[in-house]
Amino acid sequence: MFEDIELLKKFITDSITNYENETEILKEQNSSSLDNYKDEIIALRNNIESIANIDLSIIKEIINESNKTIEEKESLFELIKSMKMLLELNREENTTFKLTINQIEELSKLYDILDEINIKKQEDKKRVEQKVDSTKREISKLRKILNTIEDQNNNEFIKDINPIVNALNKYVEDEEEKRKILFSVMIYNDNCYNNKNSTDELIPLNLTRLYIDDVRSLFKTYGYDFDQLKDNQKEDILTYGDLVNMQEVFECLKNLGFPKFTQKKQLNKLVILLINSDKNTLTDIVNHSKSKGIYPTDLLSVIPALIEQNNANGKIGKKSLPGHPEEDSPIIQGKSKDYKDNIDFLSALGFDVADIVKRCSHSILINHVKLVNNYGKFLSYGFKFDQTPTGELTHSAFTFLVSNNFDVITDQFIESGPYGYEYIKNNMSRVSAFTSPDDLVFYNIYASYMDEDYLGRKVIPEGPFVIDNGSKPRLRGEITRLSAAHRDNAYRGIQKDNKQEVTMTIDPPISNKEQFDEVVNEYSEYEIEYISFADDRLKELDKYIDSSNPLRYDFDGVIISKLKVQRILYILEQAGLDNLEDSLLYAITYNTIINQENFDKIKKIVKNRSK
Amino acid sequence: MKYLIDTGLSPEIIKKLEAKYDESTLDLLKIERDNVIEVINYFKEIGIKDIESLFVTYIEIFTRDVDDVKNAFNKHNIKEVVEKINDDIFYIENI
Structure with missing residues (x-):
């Protein structure tokens, strides 16, 4: 990890x-003959006959800066040369x-x-200034x-x-190196997150049951009828509520533009906010959200x-009170x-966050490091985002951000054909x-390539994917029907x-499996240092890259995910297990749905590689 | 989340949801309970068979207002759409 931060x-x-050097070059390149021969040009503008005193090389340089054709430049230069000679004779020989x-x-x-040169210089100067400003930013x-x-x-x-992405696109060509830098950012953020969350303290939750009349009165002040709540909701308010805090929350909901909770099914949200939220968090989140186009509704x-992270309620966790089942807490x-x-x-990064909140609300609430790492993994697999007509980034399926197994599942699909x-x-x-x-879908995909069923009967291997008229591949419906509802077929x-x-x-029969x-299964889902992992054994496998x-x-016909091999080998290396017999074979065949014949093929390739 | 079992979903669903989603997502199921039940009932009404797989895969649909869900379906021929979803739950992405 330390090396990754140093790399970053x-x-x-x-x-x-590099940017600073570029700025200097930009400034230098913007010079013209107007800058170098100011005195001569001033003299020329004052009196055309002062051309007699100006060196021909200067005249040539000025003419060459124009947009005229080569013939026009030569013709003008010859004319001026001859006129200059005349004027010089007047000066030296007193001719008239x-x-x-x-x-x-x-x-x-x-x-x-x-x-013409002056106008161009002004335009160039403006362009250079804009470029220099942008570079300075x-x-x-x-x-x-x-x-x-x-x-x-x-x-x-x-x-x-x-800024890091812009610099990468400008100064780094190698994709592998780009990935390493991006993931060192993820590692840095991961480290910050771990540091921030290591000092939580438990605060005991102080509960005093409220008087029902006080609560009825408070609700009425803000236009609500406490008795409209369900029995369990009333009980929760009286048990967990704090009168002062609830009054502040009511006031905030009114002043910050939240709609009134008119439908009965919405009252649950009101109860949750009254018990868990507070005026500072509500104000902070609403103001922060408004600046991003996200409104109270x-x-x-x-x-x-809208509830403070690590709030007093949160710190005691969801441990229920005696007699109060956690399910109903x-x-x-x-x-x-x-x-x-x-x-x-x-x-x-350029996403329309208001759209993400509307389409995939749960993705915006997940652990931040997990979201950042899933975003990083998304990029590491070479996936790209779409753009909206207004230029924002978007995607049809933001749910990938919440995945617990982004890389594992992506690897399985890569290996599926x-x-x-x-x-x-x-x-x-x-x-x-x-x-x-191990999801059955991957076995279904595998089976669709087989030309015999398990009873040895010949079938037509139709493959799992359907491609309609050059459109994107989709899986056949029968491949993805997996639930209890479809168990019979x-x-x-x-x-x-x-x-x-x-x-x-x-x-796969692998030594030390x-x-x-044990080591691989314990590996944290958040850790993505493997992306920058480099090893000579991986270089030796380069000739098998598709x-x-x-x-x-x-x-030899068996498709294996490269990032999977990298990841598993990295994990084994961290645990000091990468140099055991079959370490590399394990990394290659990890999770792969494979028959004996194909396993033997890979085993032979790995064994011959090390000879 | 025991209320999900009361709607007819299998007891395994709670384990599946806990294995797949963060606590914050599971809290949303608690907060949006009434809405979740309404959406499940609507899907039963229009004849969707594999509501459980749909729930585990597309939890965000079930936490939306049931009227939004109904409006989305009403833009299509519901019978045809339900048939396609029953054949392949991922078809719902087209709604």
Whole structure:
């Protein structure tokens, strides 16, 4: 981790230097003959005959800056040369040759050129100034990020990564290197998050049951009838409510523009807010949200955002009071900070956050580091966002942000066949729809390639994907019908208890597998340092990289996800298990649905590689 | 979340939801309880079979106002749409 932060600091420092050099070059390139020969030009403007005193090389330089054709430039230069000779003779030999009107007119073309150069210089100057200003802004933003990282007393996240992305696009060509830098940002933020959350203290929840008449009176003041609440809601208010806080919350809801809770089913939200929220959090979140185009009505779909993160209720967790089942507890975990951090992060990247709140409210409430890392993983797999007509970033399936297994599920789809990557790229909701690499859908996909069923009968292998007239691949309906409702007509009879038998696949026989499994299964879902992992063994596998998709290996027809191998090898290395027999074979075949024949192929390739 | 079982969803659904979603998402199910029940009942009414898979996969649909959900479906031929969703739950992304 330390190396990653140093890499990030070096990149930012180098980028600042590059930008500064660029600024200097820009300023130098904007010079013209007007700057170098000011005195001569002033003399010329005052008296055309002063051309006698100006060196021909200067005249040539001025003429060459114009937009005239080569022939016109040469013709003008020769004319001026001959007129200059005449004027020099007058000065030196006391001759009295006069320039004709036509000659003076020709000579005045030089004035036109000077005017033309001046206009161009002004335009160039404006362009350069704008470019220099823009570059200075980038430098300033990068310096701010560098200060954030270097201040050891500071625990602030890097929220605006645009300056880093801009510098990467400008100065780094290698995609692998770009990924390393981006993920060092994620690692830095991950570290900040861990530091911030390591000092929680428990605050005991102080409860005094309220007098019902006081509460009725308070509700009436704000236009509500306390007796309209359900019995459990009334009980919760009287048990958990604080009269002063509730009055402040009522006042805030009124003043901040929240709609009145007129429908009975909305009263639950009012009760939750009265018990869990407070005036400071409400005000802070509403003001923060308004600046991002999110209004109080929208915030009612993300109630936990209106509750202080690590509030007193939250700190005691959802532990219920004696006699009060947790299932019915009105205590809600506050997510105000994660909400704000997620909104700031996504809006800085150019997303329409108001749209995300409306379409996928739960994604905006998740742990911030998880969201940032899932975003990072999304990029690491080469996926891209769409753009709205107004230029904001968007995506059809923001639910991928909440996935607990983004990389694992994406790997399974990559390995599912030649269209697997295209499929998951265009159906991103599947990374949160399927949660386990063992999901039956992956066995169904595997089985669809088989030309025999498990009873040895020949079938037509139709493959899992349908591609209609050049459109994006989709999975056949029978492949994805997986629930209890479809158990009677499960695809090729595949169920949980017979999936390997039907597909004739195996658990790869790998030495030390139990040890490897233990380490890999404990690995934190948030950690993504593996993206920057580099190892000679991986370099040796480069010749198997699929030329049509660099995220895939093709081991003699067996498709394996490259990032998966990287990740597993990294985890094994962290645990000191990467140099055992079969470490690499384990990394390659981890989670892969594979038969004996294909496993033997890969085993042979790995063994021959090390000879 | 036991109320979900009262609507007819299987007891396994709570484990599936807990395995898949953060506490904040599960809290939303608690906050939007009445709405969730209304959406489940609406889907039953129009004949969607695999409500459980739909719920686990597209939880955000069930926390929306039931009137928004109905309005979205009413823009299509409901019978055809339900048939397609029953064939492949991912078809709901087209609504």
